[in-house]
Amino acid sequence: MPHAPRFTRIVADLPATVPFVGPEAHMRASGRRFRARLGANESVFGPAPGAIAAMRAAAAEAWMYGDSENHDLRSALAAHHGIDPANITLGEGIDGLLGNLVRLLVEPGDAVVTSAGAYPTFDYHVAGFGGVLHRVPFRDDHEDPEALIEAAAAVRARILYLSNPDNPMGSWHSAATIGAMIDNMPPGTLLLLDEAYCEFAPAGTIPPLTPEDPRVIRLRTFSKAHGLAGARVGYAIGTAPLIAAFDKVRNHFGISRISQAGALAALQDADWLAQVQKRVASARGRLAGIAEGHGLAALPSATNFVTMDCGRDGDFARAVLRGLMARDIFVRMPGVAPLDRCIRVSAGTPADLDAFADALPGALSDARDGR
């Protein structure tokens, strides 16, 4: 070997682990198909029919690069939210936006605050740019606003990450609590408010958009309620200077032209969204019933999933999860104690939930038998 390239110091120190193993990888490993795909909080109800039609129509135009300014989609989002397009940037899902935001703000060694057990992909990007993560425990299965702010002030964090509603616990804070948090942000810390699940939250959860407030950036996605996880379209709402800075680093032609068309059509179908919200609410109710019928406590949820407290420790919940996966039910669970006493199950179709209900007793029984 004449000479291998040298990686940067940050990269050389990064672990080779990945934030999530996808369901396809699990299926390749097991050699079997999942009966129910309830692990990634995808919307099993699918995208709006108009979005599917728009993507089909755009397929023949895929020889053209998408519009690098994402003009039509940004304009439609601006009109939808009653804000200026200069306050919106698009990215390859919230995951893509998280990477670029960290890159914009975090120098190697800079502090960043999040909750212990919050979104692993955010942590991945912070580590990836050499940031130093400070993790604040959840409190009663909620992210803890006061403790997060205190930590951000203490370590002079560049970013404070909070998801509302929360993933992986499904809990939420009121708009008033989040508003107070914004007002109490330490100077120099940006609140990164991940609102991937906002469409599932009860009224009074999501604070009004204040795009010119430099203390906060809001992240939204077409991956959850709009049923377009596979299209990779997320967006950020923030001050015009912060949004403009993304143009210095982003992959300008990075969003698929077909995805642009799909997201635009999805945004315009409010009826479909309302239907999805109704089906998700109904699925949450049924998931809670299944859980409680087997002695698990279903945590209240403002999302498209239900987190179920298995009532013992992380090893027990991991055994339950293994039992479900062995029965071809794809679910996930929080990675950190004490959240890891729970499993997390996405809203599914009635058939998906039948399959889950069918598999759960055996999984619990195996786990109780120490398998």
Added chain:
Amino acid sequence: MPHAPRFTRIVADLPATVPFVGPEAHMRASGRRFRARLGANESVFGPAPGAIAAMRAAAAEAWMYGDSENHDLRSALAAHHGIDPANITLGEGIDGLLGNLVRLLVEPGDAVVTSAGAYPTFDYHVAGFGGVLHRVPFRDDHEDPEALIEAAAAVRARILYLSNPDNPMGSWHSAATIGAMIDNMPPGTLLLLDEAYCEFAPAGTIPPLTPEDPRVIRLRTFSKAHGLAGARVGYAIGTAPLIAAFDKVRNHFGISRISQAGALAALQDADWLAQVQKRVASARGRLAGIAEGHGLAALPSATNFVTMDCGRDGDFARAVLRGLMARDIFVRMPGVAPLDRCIRVSAGTPADLDAFADALPGALSDARDGR
């Protein structure tokens, strides 16, 4: 304004300019539609019918994240090239791969070598990670292997960028020349061989793949010959350790599920590719004829575009370009002297080339009149 977030030093110093203005942005500015879209070296002949069908079929499945390991596409590419999947990683077009490769290898202040007037998006990513670009002049409208290697050795470059066939000049080096270049790479420098246009090159241009050679990484794309620019699928072929390192930084779920399906189907349609190659060759011939009929020298091309020497300086070529754009013909041109005496015109349909032939005399006449 209570407090705006502070950007990293690298970001604060970056210009707000973008690598390319897209055709949609031009059309929004002019308020008119282009008659011919010949500026971005897209494949106007479109993707294979099977790829369109596969993308249409995948549209309804867009609620699912794509496979984060891109397993099926990587396996198919590995089989296609007769190499191991561990030597292939996928990205959101070559642009996305370029960003991640620079991130893996370039520390702030590290030297990188490219040619003056080569791919602006590569330069954008090098600047974006704080690298220091050293630009070597083209020589007789070719990238200059000897001078590039000399520069890489002199500045201890981490990466040496070379496109073969070349964009924006359409020129090419033989596989033997590239092979000798690889053999002469200075220790510590990785040859980044951008082969976006390889499917259009004559036999003897593309060296055999040697994926376990640590001195080189090869970049390929579905954006050009496969007609899927809007799908955002590129791939890199390199040593297993270098390829594995991308997993430390990439957006794992970043490629659209629909695009994965489209690229897989495109790869399987060798007949379509052969047809596109034939049509491109024919369009190149006609473009050369049009150019020469108006006193412009058409440079030889191993790509899907023809670069035309307008015979005077950059100001003159820019005036020709303006005249074409004013006549609703989308074309681009090199940005740096002496390459900027040329305009660059993509292979088009017969109708596209009619429109170009129709617009060129007026554009030239305007330019000669100093308009």
